[in-house]
Amino acid sequence: MDTTLTLAPALIAKYDQSGPRYTSYPTADRFHTEFGEAQYREAAARSNAAGGPLSLYFHIPFCNTVCYYCACNKVVTKDRSRAAPYLARLHKEIALQAELFDRGRVVDQLHWGGGTPTFISHDEMAALMQVTREHFSLRDDDSGEYSIEIDPREAGPDTIAHLRWLGFNRISLGVQDFDPKVQRAVNRIQGVDETLAVIDAIRANEFHSLSMDLIYGLPHQTVASFAATLERVIDLQPDRLSVFNYAHLPERFKPQRRINESDLPSAAEKLDILKMSADKLAAAGYVYIGMDHFARPDDSLAIAQREGHLYRNFQGYATHADCDLVAMGVTAIGRVDDTYSQNSRDMDEYMAAIDAGKLPVVRGLRLTKDDCIRRAVITQLICHFALYFGAVDRSWGIRSQDYFADELVELRAMADDGLLTLNEQGIRVLPAGRPLIRNICKVFDAWLHGSQDATRFSRVI
Ligand SMILES: C[S@@+](CC[C@H](N)C(=O)[O-])C[C@H]1O[C@@H](n2cnc3c(N)ncnc32)[C@H](O)[C@@H]1O
Numbered sequence: 001m002d003t004t005l006t007l008a009p010a011l012i013a014k015y016d017q018s019g020p021r022y023t024s025y026p027t028a029d030r031f032h033t034e035f036g037e038a039q040y041r042e043a044a045a046r047s048n049a050a051g052g053p054l055s056l057y058f059h060i061p062f063c064n065t066v067c068y069y070c071a072c073n074k075v076v077t078k079d080r081s082r083a084a085p086y087l088a089r090l091h092k093e094i095a096l097q098a099e100l101f102d103r104g105r106v107v108d109q110l111h112w113g114g115g116t117p118t119f120i121s122h123d124e125m126a127a128l129m130q131v132t133r134e135h136f137s138l139r140d141d142d143s144g145e146y147s148i149e150i151d152p153r154e155a156g157p158d159t160i161a162h163l164r165w166l167g168f169n170r171i172s173l174g175v176q177d178f179d180p181k182v183q184r185a186v187n188r189i190q191g192v193d194e195t196l197a198v199i200d201a202i203r204a205n206e207f208h209s210l211s212m213d214l215i216y217g218l219p220h221q222t223v224a225s226f227a228a229t230l231e232r233v234i235d236l237q238p239d240r241l242s243v244f245n246y247a248h249l250p251e252r253f254k255p256q257r258r259i260n261e262s263d264l265p266s267a268a269e270k271l272d273i274l275k276m277s278a279d280k281l282a283a284a285g286y287v288y289i290g291m292d293h294f295a296r297p298d299d300s301l302a303i304a305q306r307e308g309h310l311y312r313n314f315q316g317y318a319t320h321a322d323c324d325l326v327a328m329g330v331t332a333i334g335r336v337d338d339t340y341s342q343n344s345r346d347m348d349e350y351m352a353a354i355d356a357g358k359l360p361v362v363r364g365l366r367l368t369k370d371d372c373i374r375r376a377v378i379t380q381l382i383c384h385f386a387l388y389f390g391a392v393d394r395s396w397g398i399r400s401q402d403y404f405a406d407e408l409v410e411l412r413a414m415a416d417d418g419l420l421t422l423n424e425q426g427i428r429v430l431p432a433g434r435p436l437i438r439n440i441c442k443v444f445d446a447w448l449h450g451s452q453d454a455t456r457f458s459r460v461i
Pocket residue numbers: 069070071072113114115116117149150151152173174175176213214215244245246247248
């Protein structure tokens with residue numbers, strides 16, 4: 001398979017409408033409030049009958065300052081004491097959740113996300129991990145994928161050593177852009193030296209994997225300025241790299257209103273920045289995984305893609321099959337058995353539910369068989385850029401050619417434009433179609449049809 005990112009401007013201009021990123025299908029905006037604690041408990045019971053390992057997610061929402069571009073769920077405060085009452089509830093939620101899952105189910109994956117997980121003190125980190133170990137069966141031989149999001153402004157080398165000692169072995173580092181002018185415009189002043197010090201500590205403590213986040217499309221970015229950032233980043237040799245498209249949705253994300261729209265690069269400039277990035281990363285040996293993600297060819301994501309067992313979940317691409325995901329903390333989204341569920345997005349409501357001894361699940365969804373089939377198809381396309389009808393038919397007892405007759409008509413137009421090839425055997429996405437993969441997946445999204453809302457989702461470029 002061609003492992004570079006190819007950009008065809010005419011096709012991007014034609015097909016680049018807004019669309020979901022499919023970290024779940026159906027997408028989170030389809031969750032409803034008739035799904036609550038009772039339905040979640042039933043799903044957990046069904047998941048125990050099936051068994052298998054677990055994935056745990058913990059949301060730590062606090063940030064010391066706000067980055068104006070940020071679309072994450074966060075609480076901005078300089079008051080570190082705000083973490084303690086939240087963490088007390090999180091400890092209780094761990095106990096409540098753990099009661100629902102068989103103790104024999106080993107935790108293969110664990111992730112702390114945010115916000116900024118290292119906003120909390122070293123003692124608070126140790127206590128959170130200790131409570132998790134008391135209630136769930138964590139691997140203690142360093143063989144699980146235990147990862148954390150790090151903001152280098154909020155973690156010195158001592159924090160990195162502490163996290164390794166607590167059992168983390170993977171780090172995802174927020175960089176975004178090294179250019180001081182860009183950093184000032186987004187209120188994220190992050191010195192190169194402090195980032196380097198953290199990376200040195202990650203290497204010294206023998207973390208298994210280092211991933212870095214960059215964003216293109218931020219104010220004042222140019223091809224030349226972003227090339228300079230990228231060259232520095234490539235020199236640091238991260239195993240994985242996310243090059244996110246800045247999604248400017250000021251109606252939805254209030255801090256983005258502080259970004260001056262006239263400072264943003266035009267769509268044409270953004271495309272040039274992305275092209276330059278794709279070329280530079282290919283020249284440096286990085287493989288294009290899909291949807292903003294690149295990896296070194298020896299990284300487990302690239303290997304999983306080559307071997308045909310790459311998956312997608314709320315954290316993006318993953319090497320593990322569909323583990324049940326138990327998500328804890330305010331706003332956290334879980335995936336248990338054939339359901340998705342989300343905790344309250346309101347801090348007071350989240351804490352009140354826990355204080356009342358209840359799980360804070362406020363909405364969710366139980367997938368129908370049709371949802372499951374479409375999720376499998378979308379996952380396969382997003383992860384492997386190919387779909388074999390025979391495999392879908394065997395797994396689900398359908399005949400894809402009939403089941404997706406309407407979708408195939410739509411796909412034929414995409415085939416005529418050179419985005420993909422389509423025959424009796426299945427679908428193969430061509431290099432020019434890969435950056436537009438979410439537009440291809442949208443064809444299979446039964447929930448989206450007839451309800452297009454252009455402002456709800458971001459665009460590819
Ligand atoms: C929770 S943050 C990472 C952890 C930590 N708070 C930090 O900033 O370093 C997750 C990542 O989402 C990305 N991100 C946030 N808002 C975004 C937006 N509006 N468009 C694209 N990427 C965004 C950033 O690359 C960021 O590193």
